[in-house]
Amino acid sequence: MTRTEQKERTRRVLLDTARRLFAARGYAGVGLAELVRESGVTKGALYHHFTGKTDLFRAVLEEVQREVARRVAEAAEAEDDPWAQLKAGCAEFVAAGADAEVQRIMLIDGPAVLGWNDWRAIDEATSVRHLTDALTVLVADGTLPAQPVAPLARLLSGAMNEAALWLAQSAPADLADTQAALSRLLDALRASPAPPKS
Amino acid sequence: MTRTEQKERTRRVLLDTARRLFAARGYAGVGLAELVRESGVTKGALYHHFTGKTDLFRAVLEEVQREVARRVAEAAEAEDDPWAQLKAGCAEFVAAGADAEVQRIMLIDGPAVLGWNDWRAIDEATSVRHLTDALTVLVADGTLPAQPVAPLARLLSGAMNEAALWLAQSAPADLADTQAALSRLLDALRASPAPPKS
DNA sequence: ACGTTCACATACCGCTGGTATGTCGGCGTA
DNA sequence: TACGCCGACATACCAGCGGTATGTGAACGT
Numbered sequence: 001m002t003r004t005e006q007k008e009r010t011r012r013v014l015l016d017t018a019r020r021l022f023a024a025r026g027y028a029g030v031g032l033a034e035l036v037r038e039s040g041v042t043k044g045a046l047y048h049h050f051t052g053k054t055d056l057f058r059a060v061l062e063e064v065q066r067e068v069a070r071r072v073a074e075a076a077e078a079e080d081d082p083w084a085q086l087k088a089g090c091a092e093f094v095a096a097g098a099d100a101e102v103q104r105i106m107l108i109d110g111p112a113v114l115g116w117n118d119w120r121a122i123d124e125a126t127s128v129r130h131l132t133d134a135l136t137v138l139v140a141d142g143t144l145p146a147q148p149v150a151p152l153a154r155l156l157s158g159a160m161n162e163a164a165l166w167l168a169q170s171a172p173a174d175l176a177d178t179q180a181a182l183s184r185l186l187d188a189l190r191a192s193p194a195p196p197k198s
Numbered sequence: 199m200t201r202t203e204q205k206e207r208t209r210r211v212l213l214d215t216a217r218r219l220f221a222a223r224g225y226a227g228v229g230l231a232e233l234v235r236e237s238g239v240t241k242g243a244l245y246h247h248f249t250g251k252t253d254l255f256r257a258v259l260e261e262v263q264r265e266v267a268r269r270v271a272e273a274a275e276a277e278d279d280p281w282a283q284l285k286a287g288c289a290e291f292v293a294a295g296a297d298a299e300v301q302r303i304m305l306i307d308g309p310a311v312l313g314w315n316d317w318r319a320i321d322e323a324t325s326v327r328h329l330t331d332a333l334t335v336l337v338a339d340g341t342l343p344a345q346p347v348a349p350l351a352r353l354l355s356g357a358m359n360e361a362a363l364w365l366a367q368s369a370p371a372d373l374a375d376t377q378a379a380l381s382r383l384l385d386a387l388r389a390s391p392a393p394p395k396s
Numbered sequence: 397a398c399g400t401t402c403a404c405a406t407a408c409c410g411c412t413g414g415t416a417t418g419t420c421g422g423c424g425t426a
Numbered sequence: 427t428a429c430g431c432c433g434a435c436a437t438a439c440c441a442g443c444g445g446t447a448t449g450t451g452a453a454c455g456t
Binding site (some may be wrong): 032043052185 | 442444445446453
């Protein structure tokens with residue numbers, strides 16, 4: 001076996017094992033010893049590929065984020081008009097977040113381990129970017145009232161993160177309720193006339 | 199000094215020191231050694247009052263949550279009609295969350311350290327409860343369309359958590375933008391007629 | 397063929413959270 | 427008011443953690 005092949009294989013098994021363990025018991029709950037034992041390598045290998053435990057976690061998180069972003073993008077592209085794309089993308093994001101693996105890594109441990117700033121940067125570069133793009137289009141074509149897009153994107157992103165967390169450990173009935181609530185929220189944004197005096 | 203007095207003082211200084219340090223460098227970033235050194239006590243004292251590091255953190259978090267809930271409740275009670283109470287409460291929550299101490303403990307480390315379930319239980323018992331109550335009133339009196347309140351409360355809670363995090367490390371201009379976006383979001387919910395076919 | 401380099405493996409370290417045990421002063425009791 | 431007890435700590439110690447420094451053998455360029 002060539003050296004580059006071997007290197008890639010080792011890196012993959014480390015990433016896969018780390019993802020599985022981090023998702024199962026959380027970042028703090030799994031030690032390097034167990035990680036390398038399950039991977040069938042040694043700590044030397046791990047520190048050859050990554051600068052440390054948090055760096056390995058970062059790599060896992062980025063992979064998860066990319067997967068979710070891909071799912072969302074695909075769901076959106078299956079629709080035609082921009083509004084349907086937004087709603088499909090949001091629904092798919094919540095569905096993707098319902099996966100427990102994604103949850104623990106992306107939403108729970110992510111900000112705590114990497115710090116909110118780093119986490120936000122990754123989030124921004126993947127999931128939130130699509131959301132911002134979609135909202136920008138909808139504001140430009142008049143579907144949504146003119147307004148700064150970035151804050152709205154953050155609000156919606158936060159709402160969907162929470163929705164995903166909520167879903168993972170609740171009855172399937174709640175899934176429908178939450179999806180419905182999110183759908184209503186988005187529709188309300190669209191339908192909103194001049195707001196009543198507040 | 200009486201024994202109960204001394205006990206209370208020790209507990210207080212531990213809670214205060216822990217809150218300061220956890221907020222400054224995060225749960226994982228501060229060790230028990232530093233904690234007890236800054237507190238002027240020993241590990242024995244800490245373990246006499248709390249079952250461990252996470253238990254101390256939980257106590258700190260609950261205190262922070264109670265403070266935030268009190269601020270929100272006070273802001274809401276200063277208003278008269280239920281809708282104004284909701285908006286005032288939401289604005290106050292975001293403002294409270296903008297405090298870096300609150301952020302790190304309540305929003306970043308909280309879920310990761312205690313697990314999302316425990317965190318949610320605390321959150322539910324304090325901040326979210328007020329939100330749910332307010333929404334229930336508004337649905338009952340017809341200000342908001344009839345709908346399940348719990349999912350909506352989670353969505354709004356998540357949106358506001360994210361807004362608070364966003365605010366802490368951004369220019370004051372963003373604060374206005376975000377508050378405005380949140381205000382628009384709430385107004386949209388209220389104004390929403392029958393949603394257009396989706 | 398051979399020296400180099402690279403992808404690991406091994407051995408070791410300081411430090412962390414946690415525990416088991418010691419100690420001393422307030423406090424109820426006689 | 428003498429005393430013994432218990433509660434509020436302090437001290438000593440430990441296994442395991444993440445991280446590092448060094449060793450090693452096989453692939454690779456020449």
